Structures are given as structure tokens and as C-alpha cells.
Amino acid sequence: MDKIKEVTEELLDDHVDDHVDEEIQRCFLKEDPKCFFVFAGAGSGKTRSLIKTLTFLDETLGDWLLTNRKQIAVITYTNAACDEISRRLHYKSIFSVSTIHSFLWELIKNYQSDIKAWVINSINLEIAELEEKQRKSKAGKTSEKRAEDIRKKQERLAKINTVRRFTYNPNGDNVGYDSLNHSEVVKMGSKFICAEDTMQNILISQYPILLIDESQDTKKELVDAIFTVCERHKGKFIVGMFGDTMQRIYQDGKENLSQCIPDD
Incomplete structure (x- = not known):
């Protein structure tokens, strides 16, 4: 059924937005790397563009990422979305697909x-x-x-x-005095990324590319932290955000995200 779904999507693709995918791909040019924000409505094909972008990166940077033991990080909101994206990427090891909480915990848990x-x-x-x-x-x-x-x-x-x-368990209750809750992990992880040079260097060294799905619902603390890293490490860290600010489900996301994107 999954294969039929993919074939059906391809047959229904009128390729009218191919120029958007090509513009996204140009953001990864070695000579002029750029961060980007894809803002489009529901059903417009944002997830398809995300998958096309990741497939392109696999084809162009896959060997380099494997050789240098680096990954492309993909953050999305639910475990179900993580599973779907991982499946469509054939579970390749160059991709680290996770929820916000899992991503931050993996980054900070050893400190x-x-x-x-x-x-x-x-x-x-x-x-x-x-x-x-x-x-x-x-x-x-x-x-x-x-x-x-x-x-x-x-x-x-x-x-x-x-x-x-x-x-900390990103997918369950954390009730012991030695357990961290979900809010603490987000606030702490975002603060470490924003304020600590060492954490920023670890982030961009491990994940030189970070793509965020449903970015309108990404915790505002993390969005602000990522903007800080982008500013301090231009050319070394590419962030791509896919979202629809008209479809905010959670109120702890970055308000008016499309108006907060830096000019560059």
C-alpha cells in the first residue's frame, strides 16, 4: 500500500512547483549556502518538497556525509510523522529523523x-x-x-x-525526582544551544544541515536558538524550515514566524 501511495503521488504531480524544489536545491550550493523558509498552505506539497530535498541531498552529499560521520537532522512534530519520513527515505543512516524533544535530548543528555x-x-x-x-x-x-x-x-x-x-523519556511520563519533564528539556536544550559555543560547535559538526517540518509549531525557544546559530555560523550551518503559519495548532510555537525570518 505504501508503494502504491508513492506511485499515485508521482502520477498526480503536475510538476508545477518544480521551480520551487530547484530553488531549494540551490540553497545547498557549496559556493553560496543559504538557509531558507518554505511557507505554503495545507495540501500544497510541502512534505513532498521536503522529501525531494532530502533525496537530492542523499544523491549529492550522501557519500561525503557517510565518510565524515555526519548526518542531516530532520525535526518533525509527531512520532507518526517521523516514521513516515524515515520510511520514505528508506531508513538511510545519513538521516536523523526525530521529534523536537528527542532531538534536544540526544544533543544534551551526556552533559x-x-x-x-x-x-x-x-x-x-x-x-x-x-x-x-x-x-x-x-x-x-x-x-x-x-x-x-x-x-x-x-x-x-x-x-x-x-x-x-x-x-528522560520523550515518549512517556517522567515522574521521578531524577527525571526531566518535557518542558525542561526544551527550555534547557534551547538555552544550551543559544548560549554555549561548545554546544553550537557540536550541533553544526554533527548536523551541518537541519530541516524542520511543521515549523510553525516548533517551540519558540528552539526557533530563537536556531536563529542565533545561523547568525553566528553563516556558511557552516544550513537550516530549512517548512511550514504554514495559518495552521498553528500549539500556542507555544513562534508567533508570526514568517515575519521573524532574518532577511538573509
């Missing part, structure tokens, strides 16, 4: 001391914010729920120093 420092600072800030809200409660009444949240965070903070290794 346990940095993770611990970030978590401690983050919990302290959260406790201070909750305590300030308690002090400002109307008529001097404090919130029982807020007090319970403070207690739980203080309890976790007291146990942090005993943690030898933080864990």
Missing part, C-alpha cells in the same frame, strides 16, 4: 553536570516566584495548591545533589 546546574537554578527561580505570589495573595490568604507546589519543589531540590544521572 549531566550542566543539566544539574540548570535544574537547580530553574527550581530555585520557580520557588522564589511562587513564594512571591504567596506574599502578594489578596487579603493575606495563601493558596494551598501553591504551598503544595512549593513543598514539592523544595523536596525535589533537596534530592538533586544525590542524582548521579538525570533521565
